[in-house]
Amino acid sequence: MITPYCIDVPQADLDDLNDRLARTRWPNEVADAGWDYGFPLARLKELAGLWRTGYDWRTHEAALNELPQFTTEIESQNIHFVHVRSADPDALALILTHGWPGSFLEFLDVIEPLSRDFHLVIPSIPGYGFSGPTHERGWDAARVARAWAELMRRLGYDRYGAQGGDFGAGISMALGAVAPEQVVGVHVNYLPTRPDPDVELSATDEARLDKVRQxxxxxxxxxxxxxxxxxxxxxxxxxxxxAQLAWIAERFAQWTDPGSPVSDERMLTNISLYWLTATAASSARLHRDTARQAAPCPVPLGVAVFAHDITQSVRPLAERLYDIWHWSEFESGGHFAAMEVPELLAEDVREFFSRVRAQ
Incomplete structure (x- = not known):
């Protein structure tokens, strides 16, 4: 059963958040600490003050409720997702998967451009946000992929593409392995590549591997x-x-392109989602449950490499493992490409799947 969903956070939860922020017990900080010891105190106080007095969850909640949202139960786990149908009835379906510490909010700015050419399904990973928390072991990337295959079946899509970054990349690739007859191709904007002594690399690629080693x-x-x-x-x-604010805001500060930062408002909405659903622990379990190894992907793969991401993929190494149909390099953008440079990501996704469909 698929049920329409409307976000409605109890006012008591918002009042509790405000009260906790007002009673924060702050640590001291050494003089001129900068980032040497972790997230700077002055910046965190600024964000906490904005969260408490300058940020209105209800405004963002109302905006999110303009999206067609639904829930369904798969393997006894509640799954929340956004489903936007394209005006083109012959459009290809595309499932977009976020990572950590992101959420379905990552894709807000690519919905409009991508929905011109795709029917969009944007789920929240089990354990994250309104798909959380989880209550049992084993929700790794492969299991999430199997849930996505079932979700797409329920929605009536027998052929579709997949896209993702961070954990969303691994889940999308696993979906290609789980449902190779249904998945026409996978596009990722995060693809770690491991060294291979048998592959000769350029100086640029060696520098990328050094970054990974470090x-x-x-x-x-x-x-x-x-x-x-x-x-x-x-x-x-x-x-x-x-604590939740510092834990996630540090990632946004360190993983984004300084030239295309995510706004404080958008970041606080994302952090609020983790806080208000109490999914810090259940979302973190994905790190423990998912194996750190190259994910198989038997379908065509498109890769977008953004200059300010945590790591940059090395094409000769990726080609040893995957059927690469499309490879793009961008001088701007970081780990949260859909939030930082949505127009670049959307166009690259469109270009890859146009190529796949033409074949």
């Missing part, structure tokens, strides 16, 4: 904690809105 050598604290003890960090993030 990242893996100094494993990011958020990744270690969420991959090893998501429940433990979940206590702090679920109890303190400022």
């Amino acid at each position: 990242l893996m050598a100094a494993r990011p604290p958020y990744q270690a904690l969420q991959a090893l003890t998501p429940q433990t960090i979940g206590y702090a993030l679920t109890d303190s809105p400022v």
Whole structure:
């Protein structure tokens, strides 16, 4: 059964958020700390003050409720999704999947341009936002992909494409493996590539691999904690809105292109979604449950590489594993491409699937 959904956060939850923000117990900070010790105190106080007194959830809630939203139950898990039909009845269906610490909100700015050519399905990953929390083990990328295949079947789509970044990329590729007869192609804007001594690389590609090596050598604290003890960090993030704010705002500060930052309003809406649904712990479990290995993808693959992403894919290495039909390099944009440079991402998605459909 598919049921229409309307966001309606209880006022008591918003009042509680305001009260907790007002009673924040702040740590001290050494002089001239900058980013050397973590998120700067002055910037976090600025964001917390905006969240408490300058941000109106109800305004954004009303805007989100203009989207056609639905829920359905798959494998005993509630699944929330947006479903926007194109005016073109012959349009290809496209399922868009977010990552962490994003949400379905990542795709707000690509809905209009992409819906000209695609019927759009934009689900929230189980454990995230209105698809959360989860209540059992095993919701890894492959299981999410199987749920997506069932969702698309219920919606009546027997041929469709998939797109995603971050975890959404892995889930989209897994969907290609789960339903290769239905998925015509997968487009990703995040594709980590591992070194291969048998592949000769250019100086540019070697520099990209060095960046990956440095990242893996100094494993990011958020990744270690969420991959090893998501429940433990979940206590702090679920109890303190400022902890949740710092945890996610740090990622937006470090993973975006300084030339195309995500607005504070949009970021706070995304963070509010995590806070108001109490899904910090359940969303973090995806880091623990999903294996860190190359995801198989037997269908045509399109790759968009953005210059300010966490890592940049190396094409000769990717081509050893995947059937690459399309490869684009962009000088702007970062990890949250759909939010930072929506027009670039939308056009690249359109170009890839036009090529796939023409074949």
